[in-house]
Amino acid sequence: MNRETRAAKLALLARHCGQGRGARFARRASGQPPVSFGDLAKLPDWLDAPEAQRARIAAAAGLLRLRRAIDTELSGPRLAALAAAVGEPLFDAVCEAEVPEIVSAEKLPSPERVLAVGTQLLEAALPLALQDQFPGARDDAAARGLLARAHAIAESLA
Template identity: 90%
Template sequence: MADAQTPDQPAGYGAAVNREARTAKLALLARHCGQGRGARFARRASGLPAVGFGDLAKLPDWLDAPEAQRARIAAAAGLLRHRRAIDAELSGPRLAALAAAVGEPLFDAVCEAEVPEMVGAEKLPPPERMLAAGTQLLEAALPVALQDRFPGARDDAVARDLLVRAQAIAESLA
């Protein structure tokens, strides 16, 4: 079975989700989405979708990461999201404030990374809004089945792709 990405199935779905990875993802899902009879009933009663096998492949590795690691990934995601605006910014003090807010090594690593295609050319927001955008991306990438625990979860494939890149950058600095 090929590890192809289709609109309904993310890369990593099927054969690439081997037994060990699947077991780890099931344990991760159990920690973040109650699956007892009462939890399943509550999900149906509140109109939330049932957790499906496809949701396993969409669970990010950072879901169980320490808060500091998640914050670093969120900061990298926020920077990547606004990468074109960073490249277009001429104000040294604004860039310095942004680098100070996320840490110079992370800022430099994101600026050296390839610009994601899905990134739009917006105006550079203040550092606190950029960090908030990264945190919103963390939740947006999660499967809708986790919406009871993470209200911002909306199974956003663009956010998920951006976070994969952000996680790789953050982990390269660890």
């Protein structure tokens, strides 16, 4: 990580996880994990992105996670409803992408559930140090990898 990238990540971390003495004491007192330099590399670029961009990344992540279910779905109306919910270009881009290893074999859920899965992945990928702001943060490396792909797909359409 070069100097500029590290400085930007430090600023991002400071915005989302206070670093003053009081903040560190509060983290210890509440049993939260301390912030480490390793957390810098785990901070996603989309953390400070506008809500619309984060929603698009979450939608792409949910679609990627459920990609096997999308590929096996026979109902045209169900696929059309999902495509309408996330946008045709994003749906098509995800369906053209290589199927990731971390995919679910479940039946295709409703469009709302696909978006909820993506939102859960957004939080799961975040470092544990951000649990106070994002309760679903789990430092999940697999989710981080899936989100990196989703972010690339969403950005390619912007």
